[in-house]
Ligand SMILES: Nc1ncnc2c1ncn2[C@@H]1O[C@H](COP(=O)(O)OP(=O)(O)OP(=O)(O)O)[C@@H](O)[C@H]1O
């Protein structure tokens with residue numbers, strides 16, 4: 304399988320604080336990869352480093368075989384990487400459809416074309432069509448998460464990075480959102496899922512990586528990794544994860 | 546009758562202030578960039594326009610046709626060369642950078658044009674007026690008001706309906722998230738500042754037709770623009786337009802009470818709004 308994304312000895316941090324140490328991660332074409340780890344393990348930092356939101360050396364991140372580390376974020380999107388960021392980060396003061404249109408405006412100018420349209424997205428999340436003219440700040444958490452996912456999809460990504468899309472949502476809403484993943488993957492889009500919910504991460508991914516204090520402590524096929532292995536990698540001790 | 550007259554003259558004066566305020570609404574209200582050199586740019590453009598008129602014998606509208614593209618270019622360069630380096634969450638760096646620019650521009654203008662007041666010959670346009678029910682309405686102020694309304698409408702439509710406007714609003718709401726959606730914030734900001742300063746090209750022509758300009762006058766324009774944006778409410782161009790009318794009327798009414806009280810009365814209304822309704826008269830809470 305061809306690699307879409309790979310990182311090689313990725314280091315990144317905030318000022319003097321180093322948050323990632325030699326992180327090697329690979330994502331293949333069409334694959335779903337989960338990234339798990341405790342609070343502060345460096346999962347979001349990893350995604351930010353890939354997106355060009357933190358300074359990293361060019362060789363540390365490869366996309367489609369080319370070094371792209373440190374490429375400006377908007378150029379990464381143009382190359383085909385989109386992110387559903389931690390905290391959703393919607394454009395407040397703008398309606399649902401305007402939030403989504405920002406992505407369409409940009410991606411319609413990319414050379415690379417994709418299959419996502421507004422009507423297709425509304426099929427995936429029908430509630431968004433109903434709320435199209437509503438300001439995003441008055442949506443529920445789940446609906447906001449759908450807008451954030453929709454905005455990323457309308458960037459026509461070949462690789463979609465999702466940062467804790469289940470956080471703070473009711474189980475029913477989480478299921479609804481995760482139910483959209485197969486359709487995303489059916490387009491050949493690779494996915495990186497950062498998740499706190501280990502069970503969810505395991506079941507929704509082909510492979511997983513576990514991080515602890517800025518390092519990858521475990522990686523392998525999701526179905527083969529045991530709870531005990533994860534517990535150890537998660538906390539660096541012999542704990543099990545419930 | 547004299548109060549009706551004050552109201553009418555105030556609204557017409559507001560048209561002039563709106564032309565300063567629109568660019569400010571875009572930069573300060575939408576991008577959170579404090580451009581202290583805003584007023585000095587009006588004066589610089591005015592002086593360039595006056596020199597163009599006298600060197601090439603251009604009429605006011607030919608001067609406008611030359612100044613607006615020049616102003617657009619100034620704005621674009623200002624953002625690319627200076628403001629994009631200092632723009633961010635913290636408005637202080639942009640404030641300091643443009644404060645320096647303001648001083649530099651004033652000195653430059655003094656060197657080139659001296660401290661004298663000048664104005665743009667309008668070929669009689671500036672003195673024509675019509676009388677309606679005992680109130681004299683100057684033709685030029687009416688044109689100024691109409692142009693201001695047209696610019697406001699255009700800017701509002703651009704922000705709401707156009708690709709560029711959506712990208713700008715997105716970047717203003719969350720720069721990083723906008724970049725994550727494929728927007729290049731620096732080029733969007735460069736375009737926005739180009740438009741903000743471009744509008745000053747219109748303002749410069751009307752300002753120098755209506756009255757005189759001198760290198761040190763920029764401070765007053767800056768304050769009026771700032772007050773209009775705050776009175777109207779940040780982030781809305783129609784708010785800035787309405788705020789300009791309120792400021793103009795406050796000054797005109799104050800002037801009728803006592804000629805020395807005109808400008809001061811505008812400041813008082815501004816302070817009252819700031820104290821009682823800090824989000825502005827037309828802003829959201
Ligand atoms: N903006 C920042 N400035 C300084 N340190 C930061 C910043 N953001 C994160 N960190 C630190 O970097 C480390 C990794 O944080 P990161 O947000 O990547 O963790 P995470 O795995 O995403 O955690 P969570 O599950 O809580 O989202 C933490 O120690 C955190 O305190």
Ligand SMILES: [Mg+2]
Nearest residue numbers: 346347348389
């Ligand atoms: Mg995180």
